[in-house]
Every structure is written in structure tokens, then in C-alpha cells.
Amino acid sequence: MSRRVLKIFTPPTVPEGQGAQVIRIIGNNQLRNLNPFMMLDHAFVKLPAGFPDHPHRGFETVSYLLKGSFYHEDSKGFSGHLQPGDIQWMTAGKGVMHAEMPGSWDELTSGFQLWINLQAKFKMVEPQYQEIKKELIPEAKQNGVLVRVIAGEALGVKGPIYTRTPAFFLDVKLNENSEFLQKIPLKWNSICYIYEGQGLFDGQNANQHQVVHLDINDKQEVLKVKTGQQKCHFIIIAGEPIDEPFVQHGPFVMNTKEEIQQAFQDYYDQKNGFEGAHSWKSKIQN
Numbered sequence: 001m002s003r004r005v006l007k008i009f010t011p012p013t014v015p016e017g018q019g020a021q022v023i024r025i026i027g028n029n030q031l032r033n034l035n036p037f038m039m040l041d042h043a044f045v046k047l048p049a050g051f052p053d054h055p056h057r058g059f060e061t062v063s064y065l066l067k068g069s070f071y072h073e074d075s076k077g078f079s080g081h082l083q084p085g086d087i088q089w090m091t092a093g094k095g096v097m098h099a100e101m102p103g104s105w106d107e108l109t110s111g112f113q114l115w116i117n118l119q120a121k122f123k124m125v126e127p128q129y130q131e132i133k134k135e136l137i138p139e140a141k142q143n144g145v146l147v148r149v150i151a152g153e154a155l156g157v158k159g160p161i162y163t164r165t166p167a168f169f170l171d172v173k174l175n176e177n178s179e180f181l182q183k184i185p186l187k188w189n190s191i192c193y194i195y196e197g198q199g200l201f202d203g204q205n206a207n208q209h210q211v212v213h214l215d216i217n218d219k220q221e222v223l224k225v226k227t228g229q230q231k232c233h234f235i236i237i238a239g240e241p242i243d244e245p246f247v248q249h250g251p252f253v254m255n256t257k258e259e260i261q262q263a264f265q266d267y268y269d270q271k272n273g274f275e276g277a278h279s280w281k282s283k284i285q286n
């Protein structure tokens with residue numbers, strides 16, 4: 001028996017940021033949100049498109065690069081350059097202004113951006129970064145399966161990211177004719193997203209760019225994935241739901257609409273994390 005599949009669907013491709021196209025995996029009308037996750041994008045972007053200067057408050061953004069390169073710069077003086085396989089886990093906390101731009105005019109940059117909610121007690125922490133280069137992300141290998149363990153645990157290997165909200169972020173590559181078993185804690189929300197190839201998830205076929213939404217109420221902890229003649233490369237995103245109300249307005253995620261109004265007021269008044277927000281201009285936006 002394997003963790004049951006609730007549904008398999010093809011998420012929409014939507015415009016986002018400035019001229020970018022994203023496959024909106026979480027945050028569409030088939031999967032509005034997946035507590036504690038508010039959004040998951042598979043972004044495809046090349047200059048001059050990108051995600052120019054914008055704020056965040058109250059949650060975490062996770063960027064994981066597949067192809068190309070991505071620059072990041074924020075209003076606290078932090079900047080980074082992500083290459084394929086690198087991860088950047090940004091805890092926006094009380095507030096940060098930043099820009100995220102691709103590194104090339106010609107080569108299409110593609111990668112994931114995941115938005116993870118924070119419990120009320122963490123929403124106003126100082127911003128923090130965990131930038132982990134590809135070489136430092138542990139890989140577990142077994143019988144034609146390779147798992148890059150970004151957060152959580154797979155095949156007995158633990159990931160390097162400290163997650164304030166308990167969560168798994170696994171990049172799984174199955175060769176042809178392989179099988180993979182993954183424990184997903186009961187009562188956690190979880191999806192798989194296939195970014196290349198196809199596979200059988202709990203016996204149901206899922207293709208490239210499809211989402212496999214797993215059943216949170218299942219009594220089965222283990223998900224079984226199998227491949228036949230095709231390889232299957234996919235991510236597993238799983239997390240413990242946060243038992244608090246949440247209100248999202250664009251890049252602000254708080255517990256009440258009054259806190260959202262306060263976020264906009266702090267941004268307008270340039271305080272409580274948004275100091276200098278109106279005059280800050282990133283060097284990387286065009």
C-alpha cells in the first residue's frame with residue numbers, strides 16, 4: 001500500500017513579475033494553497049524579464065535553480081548568485097526589499113520558488129538567509145534513485161536547511177525501471193511535481209509538468225513511485241500545516257487583515273524592516 005493520490009492535474013502557466021512566465025504549481029484554482037505553502041512556481045525567465053525590487057513580510061521564500069543562473073540582492077546589503085543545483089532559503093520575517101533577476105539574455109533560466117508560511121511567533125524575526133551551494137546539498141543514492149535532500153530526510157539522509165516550519169523539499173531522480181519509497185509524516189500536506197519524464201505515483205501515471213496531490217488523511221506514511229521505460233525527475237514538497245488563520249496580500253502574509261494593513265503602513269512609513277524601502281534601488285534590476 002502507498003500514500004493515496006487525491007488527484008493529478010496540469011497546473012496553469014501564468015505571467016509573473018516583469019515579463020516572466022511561471023507554471024503555478026501551488027496557488028492556482030485547483031490548488032489554492034497547501035498549508036503551510038502559499039505558492040510554488042516553476043519559473044522560466046531570461047533578461048530583461050525578472051523579479052525587480054519588491055518587498056516581503058511574514059514568510060519564507062525558497063529558490064532552487066535547475067538551469068541557468070539567478071542573481072539576488074536585498075536592501076540589507078546581502079546579495080547572491082545561484083547556479084544550477086544551488087538553494088537559497090530566505091526568511092523574510094519582519095521585512096525585506098529584494099530583487100531576483102536571471103543572469104542571461106540568451107539562456108533561459110529555470111527554477112522553483114516556494115513560499116512557506118511562518119507561525120505568528122516567527123513572522124517578525126530579523127531576515128535570515130541560508131544559501132547552500134550544490135556541492136553542500138547531500139545526495140542519497142539507491143538502486144537507480146538519486147535524491148538531493150534540500151530539507152527533511154530521504155533514504156536515511158538529512159538535509160542541511162533549518163526549517164522553522166517543519167517541511168520536506170526533495171529533488172528526486174529515478175532512472176528507468178526503478179522504484180522509490182518515501183516516508184511522508186502523517187497529517188502533513190504534500191505534493192509531487194514532475195519536471196522531467198513520467199512515473200507511477202501510488203500506481204497512477206503522472207507526466208511532465210503535472211502535479212500529484214497526495215491525501216493528507218491517509219493512514220499510509222510511505223509513498224511509492226515507480227518508473228518503466230521513462231526516467232522521472234520530480235520534487236516532493238511536504239509540510240506540517242500551521243494551525244493559525246492567515247491573510248495574504250501580494251508579498252505580505254500575516255495572521256489578520258489588521259497586520260496586513262500594518263505591513264502596508266510600515267512599508268509606506270519605511271519602518272519595522274522597511275527602512276529605506278522607497279529610496280533603495282537594486283543594482284541588478286534593469
Ligand SMILES: Nc1ccc(F)c(C(=O)c2c[nH]c3ncc(Cl)cc23)c1F
Pocket residue numbers: 016017018022041043051054055063100112113250251
Ligand atoms: N509580481 C510579484 C509580486 C511579489 C513577488 F514576490 C513576486 C516574485 O518575486 C515572484 C513570484 N513568483 C516568483 N517565482 C520565482 C521568483 Cl525568483 C520570484 C517570484 C512577484 F513576481
Ligand SMILES: [Fe+3]
Pocket residue numbers: 051054056061098100
Ligand atoms: Fe521575492
